[in-house]
Amino acid sequence: MRPSPARTASALADAVRSGSTTAAAVVEESLAAIAHGDGEVHAFVTVLADDARRQAAEVDRRVAAGEDPGPLAGVPVAVKDNLCTRGAPTTCGSRILEGWHPPYDATVVARLRQAGAVVVGKSNMDEFAMGSSTETSAFGPTRNPWDTSRVPGGSSGGSAAAVAAGFVPLALGSDTGGSIRQPAALCGVVGLKPTYGAVSRYGLVAFASSLDQVGPFATSVVDAALLFDVIGGHDPLDSTSLDRLPPRMASVVGDGVDGLSVGVLTEHLDGAAPDVVRRVHEAAEACAAAGASVEEVSVPEVRYGLSAYYLIAPAEASSNLARYDGVRFGLRVAADDVVAMNTATRTAGFGAEVKRRIMLGTYALSAGYVDAYYNQALRVRTLIAEAFATTYRRFDLLLGPTSPTTAFALGAKLEDPLAMYLSDVCTIPSNLAGHPAISVPFGTGDDGLPVGVQLMAPALAENTLLRAAAVVEAAAALVDGDGNAVGVEEQR
Amino acid sequence: MSGVPGHDGWELVVGLEVHCELKTATKLFCGCPNSFGDEPNTNVCPVCLGLPGSLPVLNQRAVELAMAIGTALHCDIRPSTFHRKNYFYPDMPKDYQISQYDEPINADGWLELPDGARVGIVRAHLEEDTGKTTHAGASGRIHGADYSLVDYNRSGVPLVEIVSAPDLRSPAQARSYAAELRAILVATGASDGKMEEGSMRVDANVSVRRAGSSELGTRCEIKNLNSLRSLAHAVEHEAQRQVEVLESGGVVRQETRHWDEDRGATVTLRSKEEAEDYRYFLEPDLVPVVPDDGWRSAVAEALPPMPAARRRKLGALFGDEPVEPGGARSDQVATVVDLGLDELVEAAVAEGVPAALALARTANEAATDADAARRLPLVSYVALLRMEATGELTATQVKTVLADLLRDGGGDPAELARERGFEALSSEAVAAMVADAIAAHPDEWGRYRSGEDKLTGFFTGAVMKASRGQADGKAVAAELARRRAEP
Ligand SMILES: [Zn+2]
Numbered sequence: 017m018r019p020s021p022a023r024t025a026s027a028l029a030d031a032v033r034s035g036s037t038t039a040a041a042v043v044e045e046s047l048a049a050i051a052h053g054d055g056e057v058h059a060f061v062t063v064l065a066d067d068a069r070r071q072a073a074e075v076d077r078r079v080a081a082g083e084d085p086g087p088l089a090g091v092p093v094a095v096k097d098n099l100c101t102r103g104a105p106t107t108c109g110s111r112i113l114e115g116w117h118p119p120y121d122a123t124v125v126a127r128l129r130q131a132g133a134v135v136v137g138k139s140n141m142d143e144f145a146m147g148s149s150t151e152t153s154a155f156g157p158t159r160n161p162w163d164t165s166r167v168p169g170g171s172s173g174g175s176a177a178a179v180a181a182g183f184v185p186l187a188l189g190s191d192t193g194g195s196i197r198q199p200a201a202l203c204g205v206v207g208l209k210p211t212y213g214a215v216s217r218y219g220l221v222a223f224a225s226s227l228d229q230v231g232p233f234a235t236s237v238v239d240a241a242l243l244f245d246v247i248g249g250h251d252p253l254d255s256t257s258l259d260r261l262p263p264r265m266a267s268v269v270g271d272g273v274d275g276l277s278v279g280v281l282t283e284h285l286d287g288a289a290p291d292v293v294r295r296v297h298e299a300a301e302a303c304a305a306a307g308a309s310v311e312e313v314s315v316p317e318v319r320y321g322l323s324a325y326y327l328i329a330p331a332e333a334s335s336n337l338a339r340y341d342g343v344r345f346g347l348r349v350a351a352d353d354v355v356a357m358n359t360a361t362r363t364a365g366f367g368a369e370v371k372r373r374i375m376l377g378t379y380a381l382s383a384g385y386v387d388a389y390y391n392q393a394l395r396v397r398t399l400i401a402e403a404f405a406t407t408y409r410r411f412d413l414l415l416g417p418t419s420p421t422t423a424f425a426l427g428a429k430l431e432d433p434l435a436m437y438l439s440d441v442c443t444i445p446s447n448l449a450g451h452p453a454i455s456v457p458f459g460t461g462d463d464g465l466p467v468g469v470q471l472m473a474p475a476l477a478e479n480t481l482l483r484a485a486a487v488v489e490a491a492a493a494l495v496d497g498d499g500n501a502v503g504v505e506e507q508r
Numbered sequence: 509m510s511g512v513p514g515h516d517g518w519e520l521v522v523g524l525e526v527h528c529e530l531k532t533a534t535k536l537f538c539g540c541p542n543s544f545g546d547e548p549n550t551n552v553c554p555v556c557l558g559l560p561g562s563l564p565v566l567n568q569r570a571v572e573l574a575m576a577i578g579t580a581l582h583c584d585i586r587p588s589t590f591h592r593k594n595y596f597y598p599d600m601p602k603d604y605q606i607s608q609y610d611e612p613i614n615a616d617g618w619l620e621l622p623d624g625a626r627v628g629i630v631r632a633h634l635e636e637d638t639g640k641t642t643h644a645g646a647s648g649r650i651h652g653a654d655y656s657l658v659d660y661n662r663s664g665v666p667l668v669e670i671v672s673a674p675d676l677r678s679p680a681q682a683r684s685y686a687a688e689l690r691a692i693l694v695a696t697g698a699s700d701g702k703m704e705e706g707s708m709r710v711d712a713n714v715s716v717r718r719a720g721s722s723e724l725g726t727r728c729e730i731k732n733l734n735s736l737r738s739l740a741h742a743v744e745h746e747a748q749r750q751v752e753v754l755e756s757g758g759v760v761r762q763e764t765r766h767w768d769e770d771r772g773a774t775v776t777l778r779s780k781e782e783a784e785d786y787r788y789f790l791e792p793d794l795v796p797v798v799p800d801d802g803w804r805s806a807v808a809e810a811l812p813p814m815p816a817a818r819r820r821k822l823g824a825l826f827g828d829e830p831v832e833p834g835g836a837r838s839d840q841v842a843t844v845v846d847l848g849l850d851e852l853v854e855a856a857v858a859e860g861v862p863a864a865l866a867l868a869r870t871a872n873e874a875a876t877d878a879d880a881a882r883r884l885p886l887v888s889y890v891a892l893l894r895m896e897a898t899g900e901l902t903a904t905q906v907k908t909v910l911a912d913l914l915r916d917g918g919g920d921p922a923e924l925a926r927e928r929g930f931e932a933l934s935s936e937a938v939a940a941m942v943a944d945a946i947a948a949h950p951d952e953w954g955r956y957r958s959g960e961d962k963l964t965g966f967f968t969g970a971v972m973k974a975s976r977g978q979a980d981g982k983a984v985a986a987e988l989a990r991r992r993a994e995p
Contacts, residue, residue, distance in 0.1 A: 098561075341603055
């Protein structure tokens, strides 16, 4: 079933800015949709209705006073629950952070507020972003709005589902190995992972610091660009933030792909389902029809991406998650001495997948093993980056599937970590290289569920990435099989 | 003196690791004040509390001070990176410490001891300090505590860890190295060098070997050395303990030991088997620090002269007479440099005061109140020393007037001398007093006339007594010599 998305963020912001509607009305509509539909979808861990109404009133006051209310005036946004929101719960989908209210806003959240956007709630996620289905959340799984027996993907499944279900036109997620793009693909929305360093990580609760990147979910490419423009740009609080002005992508999205060269990445076609592969080829044809030169290309090194990722990410996580020791914040389970308290707190507070990755990462960094595992993975990471650099001398963009399959059933992979990890095989290489990539909905698979195609580009080439994404998006409307939109009411 | 005190045939090998808190306005990775002694947990923020989502941003001033230390220790200043050192402890908010590991900012330098010996510096790297835990309960240690309180004010304070080569050969030399390093740290402006407040913390790696051997023995690391005195004691006791273990056929185990000041002994803290695996890896939240040539030379140019150079400069005031290492004059030079009184000596010598006199008055008398001496107008000090050099005032009088100057923070020494009644005696008065002394001691005068020179002191003493110290010894000796030469 096809859920009906909310109006685009650009349309809503224009209406609020021009006074043809109010932020209060837009936010009430969003809150009503959440109240009506989120019982089944469970996209949100926390709905911040009172906060949202206050923020909306402030936007309306600015409009009434003739002040600039910002480019996202009154637009409701869902924020993944690993982004700090001052005074509001930030759980990372974990018991260990239950009850913790950060004393500060993440830079991206502050920028949202400054742009007039209204944070309506904190969206569900796999615990500490470790998962590909949003089933490892300590607060229960999120369901795919297209078919609630299916997962929304993960780890930013709550954000993807909130946009897909029409609760909000925009959401923020984080992408460490595909956690924006894969759920975007499975929920039929647009999801962008920017270049590493293009968006501040300050206030993003770290999973794997060298891979994590915050990015937008939207119902359209231009909306994703709009949100990226708001959250991007240098932040002095993040040392890895690139020293660049805020991006201005929304204006170039319509520039087309004439003259660009697109490589279809054969390694990513190999393991994908036939209906997904068919959609990728159709997207490639759409690029060719729009004036791009398209040919297949092999980058064999990306085959090792998954293995390298599952050493590097857990290694960093094992260190990043050490601070959840019961001493300063969040859960504390009392015990006789401090070491016993640490152990009891972490035993009770972390779920199975988080514990698995802490153990994997600790092992990979341990004396005697670090060279064979962690350091070897770093060498593979360098190889992959070099292979991409060579490939991007010939191609402006690479194209492939975002996920090997459409949305799978809840519980299907939960007991089989390796099968779950394979969901990210196509998205991981961009994280290892620090490159931008985007998932664009492109029709449906044989099961009627959405397929996402992934476009990848070299560092800081969000410009070409978004141009191509818009071309694919436009073509998607034409290749769509059934074509007739199904209303929200029917979907619920 | 090298070797293990009380044990012939053994050689002592010591290397020191010194942690120095940098005197920056703010912490290493956040904007919180770096200040000692404030109300607990008031100088804290999300970063130095390790709150989820917070990220470190490197303090440029801390890097500059680290570079200043490296420059002063003749190190290579290199492109460097930060690593995470992972271990759990309640006063470490992130449960990892951000520290430089295999790429420190400073490496391969040396430090020159006052006796001229050179000690290798392996590295001097940047890292963050931890918070401070107070264990409530009878033991005062974490085991058996009723509860513990953690103050995170110190968490994230910048440290430079300076690691020496195992070049030190005696407790005295270890102490001398720590004292010299402290003087350098203070001179660079990087630290206040206060061991008692913990802004300079010393750990000693101690091993022993048979004299003549070139292999290193198994070392133990000694912690809790809170003063230079306890450093020297602990090294001596630890060396003796190791020699006794080896001489009785035992084996020294590699371990960390705690210096127990009250018992005067080291005790096992943890053995190598219990040592943590810190799982170091590159800190992904920071970027490499790559000082360019311009930055390096700016730091070098801003560096004031270091103690060794200042000692050499003072030594050069003696011209052809070298300042013997280890001698009394060398001690005086070291004192003057330690206390930062070089300028007093240099200014006096420039105005014609003999170097030996300028050094002695500064190291012995001015040094008794070094803070006041550093504030003293040079012109007052120089004028006073000139009065001694020319014989206008006696040494005793000069010491009295100097005490007045230090108390008053300056003044006209001639005026102060007059107020004290320190008029130099006229030559006629001296001659009369010498005549009186001769008349009172005819036997001694006879012996003096027949060549017993040592009786000069006898007559000078008699005149001094009569003049209540106001006579100038040199003038008395000259009058005696004149009288003896008379037919
Ligand atoms: Zn702080």
